[in-house]
Amino acid sequence: xxxxxxxxxxxxxxxxMRQAGRSLPxxxxxxxxxxxxxxxxxPELASEITLQPVRRHGVDAAIFFSDIVxxxxxxxxxxxxxxxxxxxxxxxxxxxxxxxxLREHTLTAADLEPVSQGVALTVAELGSTPLIGFxxxxxxxxxxxxxxxxxxxxxxxxxxxxxxxxxxxALTEWTADLxxxxxxxxxxxxxxxxxxxxxxxxxxxxxxxxxxxxxxxARALSHVADLGVRKVHFGTGTGELLAAMREVGADVVGVxxxxxxxxxxxxxxxxxxxxxxxxxxxxxxPWSVLEAHVRDVxxxxxxxxxxxxxxxxxxxxxxxxxxxxxxxxxxHSL
Ligand code: CP3
Numbered sequence: 412x413x414x415x416x417x418x419x420x421x422x423x424x425x426x427x428m429r430q431a432g433r434s435l436p437x438x439x440x441x442x443x444x445x446x447x448x449x450x451x452x453x454p455e456l457a458s459e460i461t462l463q464p465v466r467r468h469g470v471d472a473a474i475f476f477s478d479i480v481x482x483x484x485x486x487x488x489x490x491x492x493x494x495x496x497x498x499x500x501x502x503x504x505x506x507x508x509x510x511x512x513l514r515e516h517t518l519t520a521a522d523l524e525p526v527s528q529g530v531a532l533t534v535a536e537l538g539s540t541p542l543i544g545f546x547x548x549x550x551x552x553x554x555x556x557x558x559x560x561x562x563x564x565x566x567x568x569x570x571x572x573x574x575x576x577x578x579x580x581a582l583t584e585w586t587a588d589l590x591x592x593x594x595x596x597x598x599x600x601x602x603x604x605x606x607x608x609x610x611x612x613x614x615x616x617x618x619x620x621x622x623x624x625x626x627x628x629a630r631a632l633s634h635v636a637d638l639g640v641r642k643v644h645f646g647t648g649t650g651e652l653l654a655a656m657r658e659v660g661a662d663v664v665g666v667x668x669x670x671x672x673x674x675x676x677x678x679x680x681x682x683x684x685x686x687x688x689x690x691x692x693x694x695x696x697p698w699s700v701l702e703a704h705v706r707d708v709x710x711x712x713x714x715x716x717x718x719x720x721x722x723x724x725x726x727x728x729x730x731x732x733x734x735x736x737x738x739x740x741x742x743h744s745l
Contacts, residue, residue, distance in 0.1 A: 412541055412603055415641040415663050417684050417716040424471035425742045429725030430464035431476045434732050437463050447492040448484050451477045454528035461533045465540055468736045472541050475530055479547025482593035486516040503559030507578045514585045523596040534601035544597030548609030549586040549627035565614045572623040583627035591634025598638045605635050606643040613648020620652050629659040647724055653678045668723025676715040684717030691722050694730045709745050
């Protein structure tokens with residue numbers, strides 16, 4: 412939390428996006444026979460899975476085990492997570508009528524109770540290790556809703572924002588408030604920081620980001636603005652968007668592996684802490700190759716006021732968990 416505030420603690424902190432998940436045999440055992448979204452909504456199970464990587468790797472933060480589409484599910488939207496595929500909608504949301512119907516779904520504090528309970532159980536177990544709460548950004552959620560599932564270029568979503576800007580705005584204001592409520596529930600239940608994942612924002616031009624997306628992300632983050640937690644903003648392929656992503660109200664900018672941290676820090680003005688950006692592909696390279704890369708990431712990160720080491724995207728399921736544990740030791744030694 413001190414690094415998120417722009418300080419330089421004695422030890423460089425590290426956690427990994429998707430640290431809970433299929434790289435861990437104990438995760439596979441705990442999840443066996445339970446669908447992904449059902450697991451997210453069982454507070455004891457979600458808490459146990461959240462704690463697994465903290466116990467195993469000694470990382471400096473937990474991230475709550477959940478998913479960006481959990482608030483959609485809790486609001487009654489027809490969504491499931493298909494293994495190896497990702498979130499899939501019962502029907503895509505493409506027209507003004509589709510959006511009007513979607514907006515009839517509401518999300519109350521009572522609906523969010525499984526999330527609040529999972530967070531509270533986890534925080535009680537974690538002791539001094541902080542828990543990071545998270546949510547999907549309005550654009551990334553809207554991209555899943557409009558496309559109906561994962562897509563490469565998010566063509567239908569990007570078409571909609573230009574073809575019918577009013578419908579796009581109605582959609583992203585709704586996703587902003589939904590995801591903001593999910594984030595707020597986690598912070599109120601004890602999460603120490605809040606990360607907004609705009610995973611697919613990298614498919615946008617800077618002009619489109621500013622005209623059609625930034626306001627929604629600012630609106631989502633505003634739901635936790637009064638709670639005094641640091642807000643982290645991350646996306647992939649966002650080299651051109653980093654400054655704009657900070658401007659929506661982020662205290663820390665997460666950087667993917669495509670741009671070096673010193674350059675990322677320069678682009679965001681040099682006074683904002685950064686998080687990142689070990690290339691996940693190198694987790695399966697020989698240790699000497701990985702170590703040289705990590706040392707370079709850490710060195711470049713020194714140009715920012717604060718640095719929380721992480722990957723440039725999630726842990727691949729094929730990762731040997733012992734490599735992650737060894738990496739934590741290396742990073743702490745630096
Ligand atoms: O450890 C953590 O990082 C916390 C848990 C977490 C999950 N999803 C668990 C999960 C977090 C932070 C997320 C966020 C999420 N979900 C994002 C943003 C981060 C990113 O990766 O860019 C996105 C885009 C999603 C949507 C989603 N959910 C995808 C693309 C997938 C992967 C599909 C697959 O099977 O490859 C999921 C499923 C998912 N979410 C899994 C986990 C552990 C895998 C579920 C399984 O075990 O089958």
